[in-house]
Amino acid sequence: MRVLRGLCAAVVVAAALVVPVPAASAATGTDPVYDFAGAVRETVWVDIGRDGDGDGKPDRVAADIVRPKEPAAQGTKIPVIMDASPYYSSVGRGNESEFKTYDAQGRPVGFPLYYDNYFVPRGYAVVLVDLAGTNRSTGCVDVGGTSDVQSAKTVIDWLNGRATGYSAKSGGSKVTAGWANGSVGMIGKSYDGTIANGVAATGVDGLKTIVPISGISSWYDYYRSDGASFGFGPDGLAQTVEARNGGQDCSAENSKLAQGATANGDYGPLWAERDYVKQAKNVKASVFVSHGVNDLNVKTINFGQWWDALAASGVQRKIWLAQTGHVDPFDYRRAEWVDTLHQWFDHYLMGIDNGIEKQPMATVERQPDQWADQSSYPAAGVAATTLRPRAGSTAGVGTLSTSASSGTASFTDNLKGTEDGWAGNPATTSANRVLYSTGTLSSPLQVSGTSSITVTATPSTSSARLSAMLVDYGPATIRNYAGAGEGIKTGTNETCWGSNAPGDDACYEVTSADTTNVGYTVISRGWADLANYQSLSQEQPLTPGQPYTMTFRLASTDHVVPQGHSLALIVGGTDTDVITGPAKGPKLTIDLAKTSVQVPLVGTPPASPRMPKAPAGPLAHIESRAPLDLR
Known part of the structure; x- marks a missing residue:
């Protein structure tokens, strides 16, 4: 507990007057x-x-x-x-x-x-x-x-x-x-x-x-x-x-x-x-x-x-x-x-x-x-838009558009995956995730509302987890939400918001934005147990080698992907920072024709996107997450 100290830096509300009026x-x-x-x-x-x-x-x-x-x-x-x-x-x-x-x-x-x-x-x-x-x-x-x-x-x-x-x-x-x-x-x-x-x-x-x-x-x-x-x-x-x-x-x-x-x-x-x-x-x-x-x-x-x-x-x-x-x-x-x-x-x-x-x-x-x-x-003009992954020339990396798709892509859940590990090298193959991008946008796209993803996956074991996220690729300055202050820094000066009484003052330490420069921003996330593909109330053991289709939700948001950036979908297995994994990590094969993400969009994504030029190295992002504290 911080003890309120000294005089306030600025008195915003004067002390109350005793006046007998409404x-x-x-x-x-x-x-x-x-x-x-x-x-x-x-x-x-x-x-x-x-x-x-x-x-x-x-x-x-x-x-x-x-x-x-x-x-x-x-x-x-x-x-x-x-x-x-x-x-x-x-x-x-x-x-x-x-x-x-x-x-x-x-x-x-x-x-x-x-x-x-x-x-x-x-x-x-x-x-x-x-x-x-x-x-x-x-x-x-x-x-x-x-x-x-x-x-x-x-x-x-x-x-x-x-x-x-x-x-x-x-x-x-x-x-x-x-x-x-x-x-x-x-x-x-x-x-x-x-x-x-x-x-x-x-x-x-x-x-x-x-x-x-x-x-x-x-x-x-x-x-x-x-x-x-x-x-x-x-x-x-x-x-x-x-x-x-x-x-x-x-x-x-x-x-x-x-x-x-x-x-x-x-x-x-x-x-x-x-x-x-x-x-x-x-x-x-x-x-x-x-x-x-x-x-x-x-x-x-x-x-x-x-x-x-x-x-x-x-x-x-x-x-x-x-x-x-x-x-x-x-x-x-x-x-x-x-x-x-x-x-x-x-x-x-x-x-x-x-x-x-x-x-x-x-x-x-x-x-x-x-x-x-x-x-x-959600924002005016938003439309539920179905985006589909399409295989590219690099294994596990492709495009994301409204066009129909075909083929398959595979990755292995090593039970050690994290969103930053999956997102850091978007143009290269990863053994642990697949990634699909709109390519460089010629006009902004606003994601406003709650997205969902439908995945058809064939596991190699009897249990499997899925993690999915939407990522805005491009340089940005954002609040450092994974830092200790989750996007704010607390100073030592105070401002006062109301009247004081003995033992109960109105003065609080001033805060400011804690920012960081990043190369990509995760804008929406979701996780699922494939064994709940039929019902959230009762999981079912999976049969290795058999495909299963599951729809699950991605986080609600409101975010503008600027012109010159790209919007990408990443699908992986166990995000070890968030969910518990199965006893053994499976290989998961994704049926691209039966996999799609529905995104509430303002704007039109490219119909035939081209993959952006590969960056020189891994992209910067936030490397740590603040511990959960339900306060």
Whole structure:
């Protein structure tokens, strides 16, 4: 945890004034008119109607609240901004890993992040909820399941008078939220944003909007990919977030997690319970998504499939896509993010007609710190385009176009493959992958949306993995998403975003883009277990020498391949940096006539491409990947 130090380099928002006037103005939006230092700080424990730890007592989740005292004194009820998290006492929140703090009587003092500092003076309450089994809540966390979702949903019910809250963790007197108007907006990064998705998928009354930042939409797609396993399961995460919350025995719940998340990558009941995409039809709240297109932690298929499912439900949507990895927009575009978030909450929680819903739907980072607005995501004019690999004069290397293909190509899975190893020498034969390129583009191509690949492969063994990726070949300066900061560098100066109070300041270290020069950029990835060719729910042993056809997804993105670059498809076996491999690596023979990739494109790829001239040596790319950290 970084300790906030000294004076801020720039005070962006002045200290709140105590002025007895309404906090909302249709002309200007909400202003910081309420006293933050004198705000009410309290904890309410809400009964979620479960007994997850089996102790014979209903689980109660702790909701730490900070709210301006003036509105209640004036008889005015206010909306709530909520962040429900398992991390308030385990790994912390934000780029500076802030934890909740309490005084000697157990009253909340320090609220992580800037939400309270910025929004409480503007007439909002901020409620930070400890998921069941974490920090000061009883029960057990279940990593995106019913307990996690109920932890936050029931607090919304309490804010609307439909659930019971208490003044203590056990016993205590009943507490009501007479100060709340029932309107709630949920926000949070990673696990927190995931819970926002899950609660929205219940259709709970009172939830008006959610802002999921790098959030999961289906936990299967956090731990697995089309039958392939990423090699870890939810029980480990549960134990991490429960570690500092003594007094509960969660071994039974953790055992359920371990057993339900089968190592073979099959989609089963545990994953179905945690699949919010299938419940997206229930969503009534507006949704403001933010995600890094190079997030290798919460992979981008999570925002893509959620976004597409929400489109069918007709809810108001907005999206920001950055070049970063797993990073909060507060740490890569701070001023613009806070301003946009302010307008968003003012509109959907305060009812202010500020036009935010009429602004461009999508904002995309094209180059580090260079942003472009789009009227929609996927981009207007996008068309699902089928590209087919065609053999060239070099074995395992050929062209990619809309033309029909024929023939075969082979490679061997040595169980040591990586995307950089496969992509580094695009014009030469590799024993471990095949590569097909559009050749040099005479005009740009924009990949906007979610791609998929259909592969017909004949394995030499009874099990096989497939990895596929789309690559933009050409020199570029990009955010160093595989570095320690996943595309950002953290400085020592600070800026302040709201009002300060003893033990809870609004100042955060300034960040900047961490960039690197590359010769190619991987823009979309996907992985699969060929044994799941018939069903994700049940793998089938493969018969060596028999062809199998499988369609699997590639990561959602929005990327422009510039004129003069080329777009390539690479197919390999086990990407050892990401998925677990079979016991023995097979030789895989690809039927090119029955293999294709469907890409959402704006622009027309060359009908008869020519391979670009071979580079002098291996191309530069990012050589390391940041460790996964679901924060």
